[in-house]
Amino acid sequence: MWITNEVNNYSGVKRYSEELIEGLKKEYNINIRKESYLGKKIGYYFWKYIILSFKVFIFKSNTTIVIPDESFLFLSIFSRSKNKIAIIHDVRKSQGKNLRESIKSFLMKINFFFVLRFEHIVCVSDFTKKSLISYLQNVNVNVNVNVSVVHNIIEPQLFSNDFDNLNISRDISEFFSDDEIFFLYLGSHESRKNTIELVKAFLENERKGMKGKLIICGTVIDFDNYNIVKELSKESSSILILGSVSDKDLNFLFYNSDFFINPSLFEGFGRTPVEAQAYGIPVVSTFNSALEEVLLPGSFIKINEPSDYNEIMKAVFNAVNISLEERHVYISLGRKNARRFSQKSGVDKFKEVLF
Incomplete structure (x- = not known):
């Protein structure tokens, strides 16, 4: 069982x-x-x-x-x-x-x-x-x-790009525009996920007139933090908070966002940034706890000090200003990293435990 x-x-x-x-x-x-x-x-x-x-x-x-x-x-x-x-x-x-x-x-x-x-x-x-x-x-x-x-299984073929833009939620489709740069965050709003500092960074980014819009989604576990995030961002035009989204909407977000951002203070594995790499999205992330194990150095843009929103903002600035060639390098190294967590490897190891 x-x-x-x-x-x-x-x-x-x-x-x-x-x-x-x-x-x-x-x-x-x-x-x-x-x-x-x-x-x-x-x-x-x-x-x-x-x-x-x-x-x-x-x-x-x-x-x-x-x-x-x-x-x-x-x-x-x-x-x-x-x-x-x-x-x-x-x-x-x-x-x-x-x-x-x-x-x-x-x-x-x-x-x-x-x-x-x-x-x-x-x-x-x-x-x-x-x-x-x-x-x-x-x-x-x-x-x-x-x-x-x-390890977790991260298989690119598990992620479907079979979606119809006409069926995407209106809030999402209206937020996207051709001349902006979009950062996707997916998580639960537990304190360790650090979403409050993330929102502060993008609010400061917006105040200074810098490029970069933030989309926040994921099933909420900690409503105390979630309510703070909503209150902070209620007047912002650069932050969209969605909560839980359908698989179709999530696929759309992964395939249409320019970057995935992960400001986490602690991870037992760190699945979402590796999934983003499998999708072919450059990742902006912290490098602590298990993330030091699951993210190859050089495959992502590093947030040096996630407890300080100014440091998150610096990482966002660095991401926005990478060249097209650098972007291709991050995508290539990211996919290479994600391939380390194949289904066959995980299944073979677990089979040894079962028997």
Whole structure:
């Protein structure tokens, strides 16, 4: 049984599991039973903490159970399986910047004590693996479980360019113009995503009359930060905030934006900038945490100090002023980087964990 998280359709957590399941079925004809939540958001936590606890309990000991992220580690209490696999996406040491994030941070610290009840741990990056082992050692826990690294799958052919401009949302089509330079941001507005500083940078950019418009989209997780972002940008003509968008609209945005911008303070992997590289968009990004592992030096324009919006603005200025030749280099190196995370490579590594 492989549990998948269905609440956020574009989340990296969901796509990580979905693409591995698809690849394992295609490459090795492995029969995988998915356990997914398809209802309304209001019932999600009842499914997660009550229904799933019961379901993992009734499965026999020879059943392989895969959990999709670290928030499901508690299920090990109820499982009799002798082949439990936990996927760990990130291990954060920092405290939350608001009540919601603080509660989540506290619960995750408790949750990690269940990690040793699993027979196998799969981390999405070497950075996350090192962070997990370091965290457990710091709380005096002996790490005697198998820990593997299986990167996210980033396949250019997975991204469709089959869209009809006539069906694109009006807000998007009216925002685009031929004489502007567009930066796309895709993310959840958690504090670590740093969207407040990103918006401040583009507001200052606009105040100084410099080129560059910002499009912000993605399923909102932290509404406190999201509301601040909306309030800051409500009078701006250079910032468009969309929230969640359809796959069709997102494809349009990827194929029509000039740059992808990622001002993140922390990533357990950093999927979206690599996806943008696979689409052929030059990336403007920070270079910290797992991003030092998944972004090849020279394949992107670097944000030196993301906690300072002036530094983000400098990176935007540098991007706007690159030559056509430099742009082609970033696109070429970006695609080369994205090809490192092929479906076959990820599937082969995960198959070794399963068997």
